[in-house]
Amino acid sequence: MHIPDGYLSLATAGTMYAVSAPFWYLAVSRVRKVLTNRTVPVLALFAAFSFVLMMFNVPLPGGTTGHAVGGTLLAIVLGPWAAVLGISVVLGIQALFFGDGGLLTFGANCFNMAIVLPLVGYFIYKVIASNTEATSPRRLMGAVVGSYVAIVVASILTGVELGIQPTLFHAVDGTPLYAPYGLNVALPAMLIGHLLIAGPVEAVVTGGVFAYLQRSHSSLIKADAPKKKEGKLWLLWGALGLAALATPLGLLASGTAWGEWGVDELQNMGLGFIPQGLQKFAGWWPAPLPDYGFPRMGAVIGYILSALVGIAVVVFLLWMLGRWLSRKNLPKQGVPSKEESAG
Amino acid sequence: MKGEGFLTRNISSFTHTLESVISTEDLCRALGLLQGLDPRVKVATFVLFIVMVGLARSLSILAIIFVLILTLSFLSKVSLGFFLKRVLLFIPIFTAVIALPALLITPGSPLVAIAGKIIITEQGARTAGLLFLRVTDSLSFGVLLILTTPWTKILVALRWFRIPPLLVDILGMTYRYIFLLLHTANSMFLARRSRTIGSFSGGENRRWLARALTTTMAKSQHLSEEVYLAMLSRGYQGEVRVLNALSLKRRDFLWVAFALIAASILLWSNHL
Numbered sequence: 001m002h003i004p005d006g007y008l009s010l011a012t013a014g015t016m017y018a019v020s021a022p023f024w025y026l027a028v029s030r031v032r033k034v035l036t037n038r039t040v041p042v043l044a045l046f047a048a049f050s051f052v053l054m055m056f057n058v059p060l061p062g063g064t065t066g067h068a069v070g071g072t073l074l075a076i077v078l079g080p081w082a083a084v085l086g087i088s089v090v091l092g093i094q095a096l097f098f099g100d101g102g103l104l105t106f107g108a109n110c111f112n113m114a115i116v117l118p119l120v121g122y123f124i125y126k127v128i129a130s131n132t133e134a135t136s137p138r139r140l141m142g143a144v145v146g147s148y149v150a151i152v153v154a155s156i157l158t159g160v161e162l163g164i165q166p167t168l169f170h171a172v173d174g175t176p177l178y179a180p181y182g183l184n185v186a187l188p189a190m191l192i193g194h195l196l197i198a199g200p201v202e203a204v205v206t207g208g209v210f211a212y213l214q215r216s217h218s219s220l221i222k223a224d225a226p227k228k229k230e231g232k233l234w235l236l237w238g239a240l241g242l243a244a245l246a247t248p249l250g251l252l253a254s255g256t257a258w259g260e261w262g263v264d265e266l267q268n269m270g271l272g273f274i275p276q277g278l279q280k281f282a283g284w285w286p287a288p289l290p291d292y293g294f295p296r297m298g299a300v301i302g303y304i305l306s307a308l309v310g311i312a313v314v315v316f317l318l319w320m321l322g323r324w325l326s327r328k329n330l331p332k333q334g335v336p337s338k339e340e341s342a343g
Numbered sequence: 344m345k346g347e348g349f350l351t352r353n354i355s356s357f358t359h360t361l362e363s364v365i366s367t368e369d370l371c372r373a374l375g376l377l378q379g380l381d382p383r384v385k386v387a388t389f390v391l392f393i394v395m396v397g398l399a400r401s402l403s404i405l406a407i408i409f410v411l412i413l414t415l416s417f418l419s420k421v422s423l424g425f426f427l428k429r430v431l432l433f434i435p436i437f438t439a440v441i442a443l444p445a446l447l448i449t450p451g452s453p454l455v456a457i458a459g460k461i462i463i464t465e466q467g468a469r470t471a472g473l474l475f476l477r478v479t480d481s482l483s484f485g486v487l488l489i490l491t492t493p494w495t496k497i498l499v500a501l502r503w504f505r506i507p508p509l510l511v512d513i514l515g516m517t518y519r520y521i522f523l524l525l526h527t528a529n530s531m532f533l534a535r536r537s538r539t540i541g542s543f544s545g546g547e548n549r550r551w552l553a554r555a556l557t558t559t560m561a562k563s564q565h566l567s568e569e570v571y572l573a574m575l576s577r578g579y580q581g582e583v584r585v586l587n588a589l590s591l592k593r594r595d596f597l598w599v600a601f602a603l604i605a606a607s608i609l610l611w612s613n614h615l
Contacts, residue, residue: 004434005481006474010397028509037581038571039509044516045567049560051517052524055360057353058552059545065352077560089510089517096489096497097364097518099434099482103393173451173466177400178477180445180470208553209560217561 001069001158001190001198002094002109005102007179009169012161017107023115027084034079042078047086050074051093058201066201069113069154072121072147073206077213077220080122087114108161112154121150134218140211147206148199152191155198159183159190349548350536357529361522363429370490375419377491382500384595388602389488395609396480402469404612405476411605412483419491430486435479442471494518499585512583520566524559531555 008016035042053070060066075083088110094100101109128142163183166176179186213220371378377385392408399405416426451466488497498515502508535551543551 004438004478005393005397005485006438006477006479010394013397028507032509037575037579038567040512040516040583041571041574042567043513045520045563045570046560047513047517048520048524049563051521052528052559053556055353055356055525056528056552056556057349057356059349059548061545065349085510085513089513092514093518093521096485097367098360099430099485102481103390103485104397104481171400171469175449175451175466175469175473176445177473180442180449180474204549205553205556208549209556212553212557213560217557220561220564 001113001155001194002091002101003105003158003162004099005104007102007162007165008105008108009165009178010104011169012165013104013108016105016111016161020107020111020115023084023111024088027081030081031079031085035082043082043086043089046074046078046082047089050086051090053205054090054094056205058205060197060200060204064197066197068198068202068205069117069151070202070205071113071117071154072125072143072150072202073209075118075122076125076143076146076210077222079222080118083118083122084115087118090114108158112157112161116157117150117154120153121146124149134221135214139221140207140214143210144203144207148203151199151202152194155190155194156187159187162186162190349543350532350539354529354532354536357525357532361525361529364522367490368493370419370421371493373420373491375421375491377415377419377487379594380598381589381591381595382492382496383503383589384591384599385488385492386497386500386504388599389484391602391606392484393481395606396477396484398613399477399609400613402472402476404609405473405480408480408609409476409483412480412487416483416487416490419487421487421490426483426486426490429490430479430483434482435475438475438478439471442474445474446471499589502585503589508582515583516570520563523566524563527562528555528559531558 031039031043050070053073054067056067057065058068069087071083071087074086078086091101091109091114092106095103095106095109124146125139125142128145129136129139132138160183162179163181163186165179166182169177171177181189210221396405396408399408413423413426417423446463446467449464449467449470451464453463454465454468455463495515498511501511501514532555535555
């Protein structure tokens with residue numbers, strides 16, 4: 001799943017760095033808070049461990065072998081944010097010393113394998129494991145399912161990143177400049193490989209190690225229930241970011257979203273006439289970002305920016321609404337600061 | 344799969360990794376062109392070069408860049424055979440396999456036609472060639488940087504570029520402990536191998552693997568605690584201090600000038 005340099009255009013690679021940066025920032029500040037001065041040695045040793053884990057050649061039933069990433073396992077043992085940093089460091093060393101993954105594509109590789117993978121895996125693990133004790137079989141199931149789903153999700157992202165290249169970046173005569181296969185080839189190719197081989201390898205390794213941890217080192221499994229709601233809240237933010245990132249996919253769809261036709265499109269659709277009321281209102285609202293695009297900017301960047309601006313506006317409005325509602329419920333006292341940050 | 348094959352394969356891949364890194368460290372100390380440059384200058388210019396490779400739009404430019412890389416590696420006392428083996432062995436061959444179907448399925452004007460049927464199109468050949476050369480060029484720059492720069496110097500350069508010190512410290516320590524843990528894992532496999540005379544079932548191997556991994560993980564955890572205490576006793580307060588007496592010399596400025604000129608020529612050629 002390590003994308004080497006040359007497969008992604010600079011615009012995609014740059015966007016992926018920009019998308020990963022806030023996650024890294026968040027991870028650094030959160031890990032520092034929990035581990036304080038222990039951060040460096042603990043993360044270094046566990047990153048070294050996951051490097052070794054990735055090198056293990058794992059036999060699958062049927063004779064094939066593969067390598068695991070171990071992101072979900074690391075997230076379960078160290079916590080999701082420490083896993084984000086640990087795996088990012090491993091990917092950096094792999095890119096520098098072993099040419100496994102490029103330097104420009106480092107942002108994209110980190111987003112797929114070091115950010116989305118552990119966060120998704122950990123989220124699923126937490127949902128399935130719930131508040132059971134460390135040795136519960138439900139936890140084992142959570143680890144297995146979480147690791148399998150997480151690596152498949154990461155492979156989908158990789159497939160999308162590769163698959164949008166020929167559509168968005170090609171020479172004048174149509175020759176693809178970077179990865180040559182469109183979504184119709186790249187996505188199934190990544191998916192099949194990961195559903196059938198890499199996914200099972202990940203599940204076998206995570207499940208095997210987790211089961212052994214339960215028996216002999218159950219202290220390494222943090223079985224305490226999350227005290228703050230925040231932990232899951234941030235995961236939702238992650239999911240939102242992911243959705244925003246996928247917006248350039250909209251560029252690939254032909255036609256207009258159902259129910260969002262413009263006036264001239266309605267005419268072409270064989271409606272024959274235009275509802276008068278519609279004609280009257282068409283164009284009365286000068287949208288600041290017409291057709292979700294900043295003028296004279298790369299379509300993808302424009303699309304993502306539009307998505308981010310849209311999200312920011314919606315989040316701000318909801319936040320105001322939440323603040324207003326919580327104020328209404330607590331009319332006499334000032335709003336406690338905790339509530340504000342949770343809103 | 345037979346037990347022995349599984350163990351041997353793991354042992355050989357661990358040993359190969361250890362060896363390939365150790366062989367690099369000698370080259371960093373050779374007295375060549377790139378070894379003499381300031382690490383900050385080298386990191387910055389090599390990133391610039393990789394970006395330029397990403398921007399290039401023609402096969403001939405990418406081919407010229409590869410010739411340039413080979414010249415640089417020759418001037419830096421990296422033997423050609425070693426360099427090519429190191430660069431071409433994995434990723435470009437893998438890329439070539441990936442690019443092969445593009446050669447055949449991309450629509451366009453015919454390049455090779457057999458019995459009136461278009462086999463390879465011009466666009467197909469260009470697509471496959473662009474991908475292969477771009478991947479090879481970018482990878483070569485990365486390999487050349489690592490072959491000619493000691494790891495500690497790269498870390499100093501990263502610090503200088505304002506990469507958060509926490510990350511640089513983790514990066515440096517991880518690299519050091521990777522070899523310890525690889526060595527430990529390798530010993531576990533060797534010990535198992537030396538006790539194995541028959542063969543094991545796949546399930547048996549997987550269970551053993553899980554135990555080996557868990558043991559390695561528990562060891563890392565234990566070690567991290569000990570390392571932390573060792574750091575504390577040496578006065579660690581959450582910050583690693585390093586000596587970084589770097590100074591730019593005349594050849595560094597010359598090199599930067601060369602890099603900028605090369606980059607501008609490449610940018611200009613994209614508009615031809």
